[in-house]
Amino acid sequence: MSTLISLAYLSAAVLFMLGLKQLSSVETARTGNLLSLTGMGLAICATALKLSGQNLPLLLGAAALGTLLGTVSALRAPMTAMPQMVALFNGFGGGASALVAVLEFYKEFGRLAPLSCVTIFLSAFVGWITLTGSLVAFGKLQGILSGKPILLPGRHLQLVMILSGILALGVYQTVAGPQPPAFLALCALSILLGVLLVIPIGGADMPVVISLLNSYSGIAVALTGFVLFNHALIITGSLVGASGLILTRIMCKAMNRSLAHVLFGGFGTEASGAAPGASTGGGVKEATPQDAVTVLENSRHLIIVPGYGMAVAQAQYAVRDLARALEGKGVAVQYAIHPVAGRMPGHMNVLLAEANVPYDQLFDLDQINDRFAQTDAALIVGANDVVNPAAKEEPASPIYGMPILNAQAARTVIVLKRSLNPGFAGIENALFTRPNTLMVFGDAKKTLTQMASILKQE
Amino acid sequence: MVQELLFGVYIFVLAVFVGFELISKIPPILHTPLMSGSNAISGITIVGAMIATSHASSFILQALAFTAVVFAVLNVVGGYLITDRMLRMFKKKSP
Known part of the structure; x- marks a missing residue:
């Protein structure tokens, strides 16, 4: 039985790859998406076979609710709203990965080997950043938050402090054994970090940020794979992670800026001393x-x-x-x-x-x-x-x-x-x-x- | 444990290379469907959410598991539907 399930996971991973391959031409792209959907169905069925049946009504209820919400939002969104929809769905994927890490932490609590600690912490860290970062991106694209860069004073110092806090909490628990308060603090800091990372980024830099968050959600999935020792998740997560990274690189190149500059540069604030000699107003030919x-x-x-x-x-x-x-x-x-x-x-x-x-x-x-x-x-x-x-x-x-x-x-x-x-x-x-x-x-x-x-x- | 993890790392590294090869061939015109399609694929984390749900013992853990499954299913269903909606629109010059 478990061999069969493993083979089903492998087939799912192959279907995902074929699906992505078909995306290389417009004629085959739609079939590619269906292939990938088949792979997803296969993976879900295989997992269902493995389950003990505990909490089944809970699972089915959640699946029904998710399907309803997903269908309604996907069918109702206008095409101009695609960037924020992709950001939103992306965030949910990251949130799911983070929650799985939290659940694993409590399930295995007391029996956690140092190595499992590391994978769980990493998975929670990336998952939460993906969730809150994507939600902020969604807010900016949807116009709920200002599309202008929001620059908090001392933001670089804040980022450094939060990151070192997360690192310290992670290392401490890996060495001294896992402790729920420390783990929750790690989660809270990651949630905050996701917000702070995206909030200073202006609307025009969104292509880079969305691509990067896409990559994060893949990495979060791969890390969940490491937590659960599930190879289907590792393969799939790395495919998505690679895809997001390639897009990020293409977007950065198209703006002639480094990723670090997009993330930490606070573009749009220093530009007040704009290019000389390009004064507008004079010489404009207006036409009907x-x-x-x-x-x-x-x-x-x-x-x-x-x-x-x-x-x-x-x-x-x-x-x-x-x-x-x-x-x-x-x-x-x-x-x-x-x-x-x-x-x-x-x-x-x-x-x-x-x-x-x-x-x-x-x-x-x-x-x-x-x-x-x-x-x-x-x-x-x-x-x-x-x-x-x-x-x-x-x-x-x-x-x-x-x-x-x-x-x-x-x-x-x-x-x-x-x-x-x-x-x-x-x-x-x-x-x-x-x-x-x-x-x-x-x-x-x-x-x-x-x-x-x-x-x-x- | 270490062996198993190492094997996972092997798979990870190889899959990243496959990913780079596959994705670099996708033309810019399809970059939005690529994003939403790969995003839908990352909903595979549903597998993890399902397994975690079947272990959830206390009320709080069950609530978290419920949320995890809702999120993952939203990601999967919404992601595939939106990708399909976009891909259906791409047409060649009509006669």
Whole structure:
């Protein structure tokens, strides 16, 4: 029986890997997700066979409640809310791992070998950080908490003190034997640490943080595997941990910043002394939607650059309508998507897919950047820092060195923007004052809808 | 005990390498579904929550176990559903 169960766990792990492999192409991705779901079902059934039957009603009740809550929240969330939903579910995974560690602590209490202590403490530590860190990220993305970095005085010292406290409590119990008060203190400090780690991080850095928390939840699972000596958990946890780490690295690279700088740098506070020479206000050419339409319909090739502003204005359908109307006039339309546009990796792709924009029109930075120079028009919808030429031209700028979309190379650049307010870091954008740039102010969705209707009337 | 733990570390290290290989091949366009999909997979911690529930003896431990299972199931069900919802939307150019 136990051999059978172990084999079922192995099959589950293989199904997860196959599922992830299928995610490498859009055609097979959905099957991949179903394969992975099958693996999950298999693992759950195998575990059910192993159980003694004690607390069965409790288990079933919890499963029913979790299924209900999970289904309702997953089906009701709008696509623009995906970053916070992923953060929330991620947090729950971490919380579950942390609770399992707590339960194991009390179950084995008195019999705990020093090595088991270490795995339980690590598992609780990472699990709690994942839970509270994700909840703070959720709060920021959902707008419950301010999206701006919240910087507490002496925060680096606080972090150091909390971390040494956790370490001391862990080492002490490993040597002197486990003690519930010390263990609970360790849990409480980890819970606090999760909050303090994410609270100073601003909205635009969320892609990095969500990827990192994703990785943590994987590591928490792997550590739970070590606590329970369950290889399925170890394999699966390390897959997820690796996935989160890769995404974190890609996001950091796309912002030209180190992970340490994102986590501890407090971006967006030092930027007040913004790049010199890029003073906005003067030299801005304001245009009406009608002017923009005139430029666009006389273009052969248009590249649309969406940013977080498109998500905020829920403008993805309006973007598609305009693109279709232009295609009807013979304009070739492509989309350029920066890795950190939006609030999580791939955020823009999902929104455009929701609006039925075919995915073969979506291109990432490396694929499309050389084409701006040959394109007639670039339309910027709610993007700012990812097209800021200061990243290339002004070594004094805080975003200097960040790879940007080369939109300024297009013959005409049309920027849809609510106002001249600078982006998240308070960095002014010299693109807006370039001679080939037209600014159309106002709500992106309204402007786009207006433009599409002008086109249709003609 | 040490042997068993060491074996676990072996598996961990090898799986991390497999993970890196698999994930590096995923195109940026699918990064959001990748996140929510891998997030759903990390709901495998449900296995731990189920086992822990079957051992919970006191009321407080049962309450904690109940919460652990609710969290893990939420993670699994919500994660897979949301990933599927997203993946269904990706379409090629319609004729």
